[in-house]
Every structure is written in structure tokens, then in C-alpha cells.
Amino acid sequence: MSSRAQARGVDVGADTRPAVTVLSGFWPAVTFAAARALLAADPSLLLVRHDIREVRDGAVRRVVRTGSGVLEDERVTLVHGCGACTLREDVLPTLVRLAGAHPGRDIVLVLPEALEPEALATACAHCLVDGAPVTEAVRFDSYVTVVDAAGLMAGLTSTDDLSRRGLHAADSDHRAVADVVARQIEYADTVVLWGHSTADTFETARLAVLLDRLAPWAAHFAVVESTVDCTGLADRLRHTGRHRPETPAVLARGIEGYALGVHEPVPDCGVVSTVFRARRPFHPERLHRALGAVTAPALRSRGHLWLASQPDTVVAWEAAGAGLSMGSLGPWLAALPDDRWNDASDLRKLAAAMEWDPYYGDRHTHLVTIGVGLDAADLHRFLTACLLTDAELAAGEEAWRGWPDPFAGVLAPRSDR
Incomplete structure (x- = not known):
């Protein structure tokens, strides 16, 4: 067991299930480089990857190898052609099968570049293999994302769709x-x-700060490929016990009482992260008019908000690459009858109780915005100006529901990706 796992009190040594380290990232070259380093440090590892370039035609290519060579290289036909089908119909069954065929050998699962690790975690929580949960056969030890320093900024600012x-x-x-x-x-x-970075050392330092602001809950490491220490990297990435399957989906963490980000309005290498919280709801038309001003300065914005015209709904918010996505995270607890509160998690009920307001209930806005050169004070002024005034607040919910709403009909329920 690694010293890091011991420090966290994780008794991974007592667990006989094969440990799975999940590698994801949008840049296959560096993701595979990390996988190769882990395989060099431990040739007995089972390295699994799927090529999904033909997934829309109902097929994927699965490759399983060790340090000694390729064990499997197969083209697999799927019943349905999509990313979720790949997880359900081949990735998860493959992990279970390998765990049974090679007991005691850990697995490194390399996800295709467009597959999101949260989708895998969701599939593990809801999909059975041969009638049993996947986690009866394997233990998901850590979810690792490998980021290409030369491509990160281009990726975060891209306006392209995957298609x-x-x-x-x-x-x-x-x-x-x-x-x-x-x-x-x-x-x-x-x-x-x-x-x-292809620019200079300052830009590389800026990228490190940016990643820390994007995922302040994660452990962060930097690797220079020309001097990579395979054994040292393996010690940092494997058998850490860092994965916590009970942690809510990222956009739902705010209503579950988890941190959504850090408030660091003073630039560090130019990177700013700012948290905006409010108990008043947003005016739908004013917020709609301000969307460009609110999202343009940001590399990333995420969280949830309370919209006056839809006062029962927790509105999910995430922006990146000049695009904005909004949806529904379900109802506020204040909008539910008492007998429906059992549908909510204990953590959510506790978080709501700690900040419960006699008038608002658990309704509130919690947004985190991260950017380079971002003026946190200006952003807060824009957002505050979109909140209801005293007179609008006094009009009450029935009046709010009748206001013109540019967001009407667009807040579809958010599903796990």
C-alpha cells in the first residue's frame, strides 16, 4: 500500500479485487504516454483501451495488452452505436472478465478522448454485468486525467463541436x-x-494554476516527458485510494454541500477563480441580456442558480469555450411536500438545513467562474445587477411566474454524461 493511501486511512491492501486506474484525456498521445509509463513500471498490468472511431457504425476495437505483448485485439459489434453503449456492452464486461481470468493483476483503463470519466462512473453505479455490480469484481482506485500542456488552452477556448x-x-x-x-x-x-507550454515557462506555470482552480479537489502533478520517472509516476497514480464513488456529479455538488471551486479573486499567474453566491433569484430577462458579458471573460463557469420565473427548479449552469449550457437539476427542497424529502440524500438535506431561510428555503445561487485576466469585481457587479430588486422581490412568486421568460422550455433535466 502506498504511503499516500496510508495517510488517507485507505486499507487497499486488504481488498483483493483488482484495482482499476482510469486514464482519460482529450489528447491521446499524452494519455498513452502515461499508460506506457505505468506499464513500464509494472509489466504485469493489464492495459485496456477502446478505439471508438467506428462506434456510430456499431463497432469498436478493443485492445488488451501487458508489458509482454498484446493479449486481445478484437473488433466488437455493439447492439447500439453510442458511447454509453460502449461502456455498458463492452468496457464494463471486459473489466469483469479480465478480473476473473487474471486474478491479482491490476488494470489500467484508457478511455477514448471524447469519453468523459463521469459517464464511466455513472455506468458503474447503474449497470450490472451478469446480474452483479461491476464493483464486486474490481475496485476503481483512481480517475486520472492527463492534460497536454501544449494543447490545454486551445481545448478550453475551442468553439468546435465534437462532430x-x-x-x-x-x-x-x-x-x-x-x-x-x-x-x-x-x-x-x-x-x-x-x-x-510552447510559449515559455511562465505559461506552463499559468497552466498549472489554471488546472488547480478547475479541479481544486484533485491531486496535481507535472511531468516532463523527457525525464519521466516511470516508477515515481506509478507511485503517484496507482493504489492511492483517491476515488470516492459517493461524491455527487460535479454540477450537483453545490446543492449537496460540497465545494464547487475556490474564491481566489487575486490573480495568480493571471488566473482568477471567483465564487458568486446570492439568496435572491435572477430576473430572467436581465440575466438573458447579460449572458454574453457574464460568460465571455470566463474559461469555465459552473454551478446552479435560482431563476425567479421558474422558482421551483434548481437550474444547472456550465459555460466553456464561449458556449453556455443550462438545464434542470430537479426541484428545490422548499418546493417539495414533506413526504418527498426522503427522495433527497442526507447530505443535501443537511446542506439545506444549515442555510435554510424562512422566506427562500434552500433556494440560492452558487456559481464559480475561472478565467485568465478575469475581473472578479466586474463579474460580481454584472451578476448582482441581474438579481431581483426589492420591489420585484416583494411582488412574490405568482407575479414572477408570469414574467416573460427567455429560458422557458429550454431547461431540460440534466442527465449524467
């Missing part, structure tokens, strides 16, 4: 590149900055 690059997992997959890059970083419990 434009031929990376969409289904015809209905309209995800943006910037969203995928941000989500891969945010979900990770370990983030590796691989290589260095």
Missing part, C-alpha cells in the same frame, strides 16, 4: 470540445500536466 472533429459518439452527440475538456479535468481525482 466537427469526427469524435462524436452518436448522431445525437452535440457536445462541445471545450465542455469535454473541462469535464474530464473536473471529474478527476488526479490531474497530470504533461509536457510544457
Whole structure:
């Protein structure tokens, strides 16, 4: 057991299930470089990766190898052609099968570049293999995202959809590149900055700060490929016990009482992270008019808000690459009858109780915005100006519901990706 796992009180040594280290990242070259380093440190590892370039035609290519060579190289036909189908129909069954065929050998799972690690975690929580949970056969030890220092800023500022690059997992997959890059970083419990910026050492330092602001809950490491220590990297990435499957989805963490980010309004290498919280709801038209001013300065913005015209709904918010996505995270507890409170987690009920307001209940706004050169004071002024005034607040919910609402009909329920 590693010293880091011991420090966290994680008794991974007593668990006989094979440990799975999940590697994700939008840049296959550096993700595979990290995988090769782990394999060099421990040739007995089972390295699993899927090529999903043909997934829309109902097929994927699965490769399993060790340090000694390739064990499997197969083209697999899927019943349905999509990313979720790949997880359900081949990735998870493969992990269970390998755990049974090679007991005692750990697994490194390399995700395709457009697959988000949160989707894998969701599949593990809800999908059975041969009637049993996947976690009966394997233990997911750590979710690692490997980031290419030379490509990070281009990825976070991209305005491309995955389809434009031929990376969409289904015809209905309209995800943006910037969203995928941000989500891969945010979900990770370990983030590796691989290589260095093509600009200068200051820019590389800026990237490290940016990653820390994007995922302040993760462990962060930097690797220079020309001097990579395979054994040292393996010690940092494997058998850490960092993954916590009970942690909520990133956008839901705010209502569950978890941190959504850090408030660091003073620039560090130019990077600013600012937290905006408010108990008053947003005016729908004023917020809609301000969307450009609010999202343009940001590399990433995430969280949830309270919209006056839809006072029962927790509105999810995430922005990246000049794009904005909004949806529903379900109802506020204040909007539910008492007998429905049992549907909420204990953590959510505790978080609501700690900040319960006689008038607002648990309704509130909690947004985190991260950017380079971002003026936190200006952003807060823009957002504050979109909140209801005293007179509007006094009008009450029935009046709010009748206001013109540019967001009407667009807040579809958010599903795990």
C-alpha cells in the first residue's frame, strides 16, 4: 500500500479485487504516454483501451495488452452505436472478465478522448454485468486525467463541436470540445500536466494554476516527458485510494454541500477563480441580456442558480469555450411536500438545513467562474445587477411566474454524461 493511501486511512491492501486506474484525456498521445509509463513500471498490468472511431457504425476495437505483448485485439459489434453503449456492452464486461481470468493483476483503463470519466462512473453505479455490480469484481482506485500542456488552452477556448472533429459518439452527440475538456479535468481525482507550454515557462506555470482552480479537489502533478520517472509516476497514480464513488456529479455538488471551486479573486499567474453566491433569484430577462458579458471573460463557469420565473427548479449552469449550457437539476427542497424529502440524500438535506431561510428555503445561487485576466469585481457587479430588486422581490412568486421568460422550455433535466 502506498504511503499516500496510508495517510488517507485507505486499507487497499486488504481488498483483493483488482484495482482499476482510469486514464482519460482529450489528447491521446499524452494519455498513452502515461499508460506506457505505468506499464513500464509494472509489466504485469493489464492495459485496456477502446478505439471508438467506428462506434456510430456499431463497432469498436478493443485492445488488451501487458508489458509482454498484446493479449486481445478484437473488433466488437455493439447492439447500439453510442458511447454509453460502449461502456455498458463492452468496457464494463471486459473489466469483469479480465478480473476473473487474471486474478491479482491490476488494470489500467484508457478511455477514448471524447469519453468523459463521469459517464464511466455513472455506468458503474447503474449497470450490472451478469446480474452483479461491476464493483464486486474490481475496485476503481483512481480517475486520472492527463492534460497536454501544449494543447490545454486551445481545448478550453475551442468553439468546435465534437462532430466537427469526427469524435462524436452518436448522431445525437452535440457536445462541445471545450465542455469535454473541462469535464474530464473536473471529474478527476488526479490531474497530470504533461509536457510544457510552447510559449515559455511562465505559461506552463499559468497552466498549472489554471488546472488547480478547475479541479481544486484533485491531486496535481507535472511531468516532463523527457525525464519521466516511470516508477515515481506509478507511485503517484496507482493504489492511492483517491476515488470516492459517493461524491455527487460535479454540477450537483453545490446543492449537496460540497465545494464547487475556490474564491481566489487575486490573480495568480493571471488566473482568477471567483465564487458568486446570492439568496435572491435572477430576473430572467436581465440575466438573458447579460449572458454574453457574464460568460465571455470566463474559461469555465459552473454551478446552479435560482431563476425567479421558474422558482421551483434548481437550474444547472456550465459555460466553456464561449458556449453556455443550462438545464434542470430537479426541484428545490422548499418546493417539495414533506413526504418527498426522503427522495433527497442526507447530505443535501443537511446542506439545506444549515442555510435554510424562512422566506427562500434552500433556494440560492452558487456559481464559480475561472478565467485568465478575469475581473472578479466586474463579474460580481454584472451578476448582482441581474438579481431581483426589492420591489420585484416583494411582488412574490405568482407575479414572477408570469414574467416573460427567455429560458422557458429550454431547461431540460440534466442527465449524467
